[in-house]
Amino acid sequence: MVRVLIFGATGYTGIELIRLLSGHPDVRIVGGTSRDWAGRRASDALPYLSRKQDFPLLSIADMTEKAGEDLAFLALPHGQSALTAETLLEAGLKVIDLSADSRLNDVTVYQKWYGEHQAPNILEKAVYGLPEIHRSLIKKADLVANPGCYPTTVLLGLAPLMNLKELDTDCPIVDSKSGVSGAGRGAKLTTSFCEVGEGFKPYGVLRHRHIPEMEQELTRLGGRTIKVRFTPHLIPVSRGMVSTMYIPMRDDTSGSALREIITGYYEKETFVRVLPAGVYPDTERIKGSNQCHIAVEVDERTGWVIIMSAIDNLVKGASGNAVQNMNLMVGLEETTGLTGLPIFP
Amino acid sequence: MVRVLIFGATGYTGIELIRLLSGHPDVRIVGGTSRDWAGRRASDALPYLSRKQDFPLLSIADMTEKAGEDLAFLALPHGQSALTAETLLEAGLKVIDLSADSRLNDVTVYQKWYGEHQAPNILEKAVYGLPEIHRSLIKKADLVANPGCYPTTVLLGLAPLMNLKELDTDCPIVDSKSGVSGAGRGAKLTTSFCEVGEGFKPYGVLRHRHIPEMEQELTRLGGRTIKVRFTPHLIPVSRGMVSTMYIPMRDDTSGSALREIITGYYEKETFVRVLPAGVYPDTERIKGSNQCHIAVEVDERTGWVIIMSAIDNLVKGASGNAVQNMNLMVGLEETTGLTGLPIFP
Amino acid sequence: MVRVLIFGATGYTGIELIRLLSGHPDVRIVGGTSRDWAGRRASDALPYLSRKQDFPLLSIADMTEKAGEDLAFLALPHGQSALTAETLLEAGLKVIDLSADSRLNDVTVYQKWYGEHQAPNILEKAVYGLPEIHRSLIKKADLVANPGCYPTTVLLGLAPLMNLKELDTDCPIVDSKSGVSGAGRGAKLTTSFCEVGEGFKPYGVLRHRHIPEMEQELTRLGGRTIKVRFTPHLIPVSRGMVSTMYIPMRDDTSGSALREIITGYYEKETFVRVLPAGVYPDTERIKGSNQCHIAVEVDERTGWVIIMSAIDNLVKGASGNAVQNMNLMVGLEETTGLTGLPIFP
């Protein structure tokens, strides 16, 4: 039994970790932290938990001090995560950081987009944790940086294509759409029902903090400098994320050829599905699952390729992927606890 | 391994059975029926199914002919279910009927609310399948009538109170609200997004077909004739159902006394949660799970009791409860495959 | 041209007043207040306003000091409204108070439900402003208390029936459902999209502050003490409110007889529609309009009557009704600026 802690257990990614781990046969959540519920039980915040699934909630300080378990998930806001990660690593825990604090290799890039980094030393230990791409490194890591939700759609969608000579992947256009849970839990006017519930809008144009993360990882995949043109939008649903990506062709290719390449790339993957021609990813058919659905089309009239990829931002885009990382880090079968089907409708 | 068939596999309750059973360790879906997808594979209709989870789809006629498995779920419209149930029972399968065709003991009542019954002989074999109330009968049954979603909320909410001398439970007022999936899958103007997606309304006032079912089962629980005053409404969500029930007091009692009685009644139940004072059932915290949440308050100013109960209409109100029945019928631990937490948010 | 001020111009009822008054031929908004936008223009907060529709936003203190206009709408939280109303009345303005501060005749009742009253003197000047019932008083009033949204559905639905000998209207059961905008604008976890957007729940059971208001006005209509059994619920839509009301019969009557009585009662009213048998109020067909739709059915099996009434909580339940009051108070045709059709879909 792997004994785990969840820091930030009552935020949306923390709650999703509880949901996924409660169905995991080899894991036991032994404690969590919560700013609002410290000193109480998880079932006070989440009345649907059974006695067996329950665990105590502490403050971050109290929890860090006591921590003598196997592994910790950090579902904390960026800026709060780094120091906690450092302390827990020193105490001998493996750490999966769902915040942005461990994702960027270059601390100056972090500082530009997020502000001061509280524990820059952890960056060299951190492994970027998208299992479909970095599986072997993750298995040996003590600190895994769980990818951002937008980068997950972009990297899974583009990874198989980055070095195809037929495509010019140097600067993809990425038009992304996210459900509201991506903004985290908390009392904000900008995510309140009447402000966003029956509307749709772009936001954070040119300024979204996932840009440097996408570029870092695409650059690594491409072996050359890659930039992205990224525009995020807000969808009035709790969960769901779609990225529609546009890439110019250099040489003739076809939808079926690209579909075959992507299918081949993910042949052994459990969670990535390449859709047949004419079928497109639909978050309504992914919700609650760790799957990523990918479609590709070639616009012969204009010489461009369209790649569409979709995930549940809280599962493959956060907590599900984190559990997948945990399985790899502790030597369990990678898909354990993650094979639940989407909840449709 | 229990080998099961799903009749009506591509409707919403069929799809939900697939979701639940795909996570059930002791069950294998070996086939299903679908009007629209007969002759193809389940994964053609539901692209998120893996090869291991896949199974063939036939017409009802073809499937009935071949059926040599252990148990069949009938997720068919009422009227279509009865004959199929009869045939499958004769072929030696156990049958769980999610339609209304097996629920009413009295065929004349069925005829009044639903029209001609195609196989009235099955009624005497059918056991009404709400496990929290009829567990022992279900264990021995070959044909179980899975309860309607509205009756499930009403029966679970009222069962503990039906014979309390302090309350007059002869004719409860039941004001219910259901998510849109309760209307089934299919091309209907009345459930299309723009007609119902940003609105709320009562419907089927005084005419809803779940009335005789509620009255039959409440009468059985009360040991005297019970009627209900029932008004259903449509909520703009896919899943979720709340019944708010009003009962006059005969003698003084208190919220905490009633809460204790209900808690005692469900003490050993895994899926029913009685909420503490001041906390009310919220479908957002139940979605996707087999739980039923119940709250009770006493209005001392006016001498009435308010009982609120909520479920996911597709899980405890249909497919989850059906799997619970299956577990009982084939001798498995009752909660197997059903302990998944709600998906929140 | 009537020159008006809007206190609380950037809350939801304030914004709705701006929408309605911008289409009113005889009114000009000359100023407003806003905590967050004081010192700026209304078009900074609402970019869709044209230059002609624009006006300055001040703090409450600054605005009250300067106020030399004809009439003020107070779309402020209760507790903040009373003192402002008092000052404006002294300055010679007519005042329409959309808060609860002017609604309850008895200051001790106010204190019990809302806390200390800041200006109890205004209560004796206040006229309860539901035009369909109190039209003649409103015409002569300087201070009108605009009704709460829940009471509006209840009073319009029950007023025609309160003194029918066939019905026992002494203690109606009122099961109400409201869109999220009823909770006001502001950063609250309890109204954020992911907490309520795909769910449904009762709230504030037995404790909702609209109870004393309903009872005060029903008592007035009935000429005897009336109580209500009231349970509010939250619908995941921005706008819309339905009350489903249950009343026992004393003597035989019929749906058509009651429908005729209610139709007669509202014969000359522009905004109240009594629906034909079998048609029920649907907020999706009311949204954005000042209409109230009412339906009634008699449950002969159980001897009870069901009355359903629906409004847009921000229009007939708040700002539309306030404009109707304004028209009466300043001698304009009552329906001016209010005949816009519902926005459907």
Place this chain on the structure above:
Amino acid sequence: MVRVLIFGATGYTGIELIRLLSGHPDVRIVGGTSRDWAGRRASDALPYLSRKQDFPLLSIADMTEKAGEDLAFLALPHGQSALTAETLLEAGLKVIDLSADSRLNDVTVYQKWYGEHQAPNILEKAVYGLPEIHRSLIKKADLVANPGCYPTTVLLGLAPLMNLKELDTDCPIVDSKSGVSGAGRGAKLTTSFCEVGEGFKPYGVLRHRHIPEMEQELTRLGGRTIKVRFTPHLIPVSRGMVSTMYIPMRDDTSGSALREIITGYYEKETFVRVLPAGVYPDTERIKGSNQCHIAVEVDERTGWVIIMSAIDNLVKGASGNAVQNMNLMVGLEETTGLTGLPIFP
């Protein structure tokens, strides 16, 4: 008083015409057609209509025969509109065709995307009716082709930029998102609540019929062949449409320079708003109004320009724009009946 007919009065664009025209001081709807409601009154289908706003509904055949009015709106499916338009034009009515039947100049293009054209003769009489661009032609037209919703967002967003030397506008990337009402009214599984209400997806990739319309009109604006790379998506709201458009820069320019150019282009327009830097179009702030909101940003890092434009697809994208055309065709002030503010929230 202009006397108008609405063909297809009970579809969504027909219903929206009724809403807008009911508030228009110079227009009277004297009749409409409806497949489902022929022989009845409009108020039977839309219970919120008052007696004064009511009118008879006939079949298309009956209505066409009798038609002796001033102007007809054709809110019919493409394919059904052309013949009706021809007949009405011969009878001397002015016609505004909201279908696609009059939009494409080249009948062979129509045939490729829509199938056989029923009355190709009307094409040469038709004027493409986007008032902000073709105002003078519309004023003299007898037959106006009301633009498609997607093309409206694209044309209004790009028109000011098509001949700027700093930009390469030969083949814009257009990533669009539409509310569900864009699919029309009707019983379809693909637009039913549970299929789309809590999801998001691309659809009709590379095959959407608005592509030739966009290219025809952009080509006209650019004076050279323009193509578009167009991907539509479905948003789970009734109303609202956003297009996010990507264009490569040829020479340096800035967001403020482009904002100024677009602002200048629309200086005298009532319905187009150019948003300040950092503010982005939000359909929640446009719903129900005839406005189009446009924002522009320059991505200096990658040398591309992003243009975002948003409308209510049923108003500026259909019925509101049609009323604007009507005003021009009959010599009324262009904005009459169209200045209603957005309904927010």
